[in-house]
Amino acid sequence: MAYAYLFKYIIIGDTGVGKSCLLLQFTDKRFQPVHDLTIGVEFGARMITIDGKQIKLQIWDTAGQESFRSITRSYYRGAAGALLVYDITRRDTFNHLTTWLEDARQHSNSNMVIMLIANKSDLESRREVKKEEGEAFAREHGLIFMETSAKTASNVEEAFINTAKEIYEKIQEGVFDINNEANGIKIGPQNPMPGPTGPHNAGQAGGSCC
Amino acid sequence: MNFLRGVMGGQQSSGVQPSGAETIQKLCDRVASSTLLDDRRDAVRALKSLSKKYRLEVGTQAMDHLLNVLQTDRADSEIIGYALDTLYNILSNDAEEAVGHSRTWSLLPRDTAESEEENPQAQTDDLGVQFTEMFIKQQENVTILLSILEEFDFHVRWPGVKLLTCLLKQQGPQVQQIILVSPMGVSRLMDLLDDSREVIRNDGLLLLQQLTKSNAAIQKIVAFENAFERLLDIITEEGNSDGGIVVEDCLLLLQNLLKYNNSNQNFFKEGSYIQRMKPWFEVGDDNSGWSAQKVTNLHLMLQLVRVLVSPGNPPGATSSCQKFMYQCGLLQQLCIILMATGVPADILTETINTVSEVIRGSQVNQDYFASVNAPSNPPRPAIVVLLMSMVNERQPFVLRCAVLYCFQCFLYKNQKGQGEIVATLLPSTIDATSLSAGQLLCGGLFSTDSLSNWCAAVALAHALLENSTQKEQLLRVQLATSIGNPPVSLLQQCTNILAQGSKVQTRVGLLMLLCTWLTNCPIAVTHFLHNASNVPFLTAQISENLGEEEQLVQGLCALLLGICIYYNDNSLESNTKEKLKQLIEKRIGKEIFTEKLGFITKHEFYSKAAQKPQPSFSSPDHMMFDHEFTKLVKELEAVIIKAIYKSSEEDKKEEEVKKSLEQHDNIISHYKNVIREQDLQLEELKQTVSTLQAKNEQFQTTVSQQVAQIQQHKDQYNLLKVQLGKDNQHHNSHNSNAQINGFQSEEVSRLKEEIEELKKQHDLLQGELSEKNTLIENLSCNQAAGQTEQTTGVSEQVTELQKEMETLRSQLHVQSTEINRLQAERMELLQKVEASATVTASGDSASAASKNNDYEEKIAGLLRELSSLKDEVNLLSVEKSTLKRELDSAHSTTAILQDEKLKLGQEVSESKKEQDDLLILLADQDQKILSLKNKLKELGEQVDDEDDLESGDAGDEDDLDEEDSRDDDM
């Protein structure tokens, strides 16, 4: 149960793109073809290992509908990472990315790591959005990109873990203020103060400390 | 507004009204029009002071102005503070109450709804609601209030918190919605928990309680904002259950966040917060402090545990929480309270309920619970102690219900537990020495207390639920009634009591037990029908036209009869399905039967019991239905009615269909069995494989260990060999094993040399002695006689010594042959060891095990030989020491001999000297004699030379000898 760090994630994106399925695949390693519509927000958790360290991921899966947008916004500030998901078989979900990104950037802390996820890669025959388009969007907005399938589990682990790696690197670089839990990062119990970020140079890029 | 006026007119005396209203109007005008902040501030302060007394007037006239102030005068915290206070006084109904009442700590929800007509408070409540509506009509008023709460100034933040709490109390859902959509609304309110001023933190708790009430979305956001961590920290800081009202408020907020909110429960569990609950229940056994607050806190803590394992939660969620509660020791802690003394009854009751739900359906937890003993002397199982309370009339009703619940939860989906309980009643396993659960249940079943009857019947029914094995086992139970009468079966005794027409509660309990027992158990049905009086009793009960009181009993009798038909295997000629159906038709009528059966589900207590597993009744009289039984009724009602209405032909057809189905079933079950068997075999084989693998591994380790051992032995033998070789180089006669007894070959050779030396000396001495002997013998007889005697003693000793030497020599010879033999054996052993080592090294691992055995034997043989060698060496060493001793004595003998020899030598030389002297004397005398002879001859005389000489010689010599010894003494 002991962990070195705890990261909070949120999963956002249009309804039906597979957010809940991605979470279920990651936490329970299973796929549910018929999944209930998410009402508000649902919680999931899992432990991963990065750099030999145990990291607990707490993930909040949000509802995509407009009516829940204001609720979703309450989760941005406290999250260290966000998975922004679209469905490669539905172009409109790709088109809405800009809106999602604006919303996220407006309400989150500036260091939040955002991973762009092109889901349902198993449905190649019905593809409407090319991989290159997703890559281009990610490059343009400074996001990490990955194509996944919640059904086949392809790249699902990687998506969650790579996001955690990015956050972890930011901590090592001193970008994150790990003492402020509002950033969605918590140091595990009985863990000595790690990283170059001291309590007073909060938020600043620390560079090398010695 | 009309309404407000009406209230105002009714409450205020006509004399006060105008002046108050006028003053207020003037103040309002000043607030609205004055350009000076000081002026406005004074006016608002004045309004504040009037706001309690003239609540209605200030509310109606000043509300808008006050709201304006909040917007425009943000910079001045003082005026904002007054405005907030005033608004609070207007909106809040508590403000008035608070004057006279302090908070009460009842466990009831604080917002207990009461009917309006009866409560004079209702009208003022409405006033608060009305003003609140006015306030929130403009959503931005709430938004402004939220932003004002960011102000750190105590005089702003505190009234702000109270005002918002008040708004939430009056118009919860609307205010919640506004806060939810305003950016960061919820998380800003969460920051109140971090306020260093306790008043604000504590009132912040009350605000959050209102905020989270029945709003899952807000509950989740609050949890997301680390509420669990913060609240648990506060509870810990405040001393857990020993803490004050703050702890209570934290617990209420936690309950709001977790109750019915699966997502938050999951978050709570995943956040490892369950283990933080354990210290809550570490309440010492000192009984010193059970203050009202502590009781309240503990009660809420217990309820919080129950929220996480409620039977209503998704099964997976509850079971994982149950698992954690066992793993972190929380269940164990609860069981300590359960068995402790001096715990207040309501805490004890709630603890029992909590333990019930923590173990319900969780095998591990149930097993643990079964193992808990009360710290009594002798220790009794907790289950027995609890059941004693259940069938004890003097215990509080709620406690007895809790115990029943606990017992039910213990048996829920617990075939093992069911078996254990039933076993305490069976003749073969009954334990007469101590009170058992079964005895207590039987005692309760047939006691005079109807509540005990009911509880025991239901408890026993739970030992049978979905468990046909135990249903059949229970048929074996025999009861001793009175002396002289034969024992009667438990089933029979139940029907006997039923027929006696005891209290409704008793009969309902027994009928529920019988229905549960006979369901799905044709053998039990047969047993029941075997008693000829049972069916007539049931039909009589059902067909009679009895009062409302008896309707439930009639319904249950109909159900029991229905079960006797539905689960009848036609094994009794007199009571086949068909015959029983005909009986219903003739004696009761199908319609009436159906109607009576319907009495059960239509009963007023039925639906309440169907809601949740916990038995809870507003009064003991209402204790009629058991939750599990309502489920049974739901399943059976329809199938029984169908069975009753079916014609005999349909029945027959169905029977045929059933038979063919059964055949199919048989085939399927046959295959299933085959598969199961194969599965078992597979499993067994798997196990065998794994044990074999484990064994193989074990053997391999043993083999390698033994190889290492053999290597060790080999090394040792090599060492020995080298040592032996060395020994052999030194002298071929002695076996040396330095490791065993430190035998020293050098010593032997030294001894030998010494002996040799001694021999030489001895020979020398002997030579000398014999020389001297002859010499002395040549001297005088006296002398020779004395000397010979002495020499004989010495030579005797020497001969003895020589003999000893001889024995020593032969012993040495024996030892050397022995050593040769040992050496040969050792060589042989070495060869064997080497051979076995090579075999082990080259042998393949499969046969290694068997070879190992050989090696082990060989090694054992070697070891045996080694030990015999050791023995022999020991023997040798003993012999050696004997030899040594003998040598020592030889040494001393030699020393004595040398001494004597020395003396003899001296004597010899003395004798020589004497001889020389004598010779000189003789020569002198010869000379004298010669000269005398010559003189005599000259004188002319005849002389005999020889005779004179002879006699003279002997006497002189004696004298001389004496003189010499005298000289020696001097």
Ligand SMILES: Nc1nc2c(ncn2[C@@H]2O[C@H](COP(=O)(O)OP(=O)(O)O)[C@@H](O)[C@H]2O)c(=O)[nH]1
């Ligand atoms: N083929 C395929 N279907 C998916 C995948 N992920 C989700 N789905 C389906 O898409 C639908 C919506 O998924 P859901 O997780 O509820 O979407 P959400 O609204 O974003 O949470 C469901 O019917 C899923 O079975 C995927 O990777 N491949």
Ligand SMILES: [Mg+2]
């Ligand atoms: Mg969803």
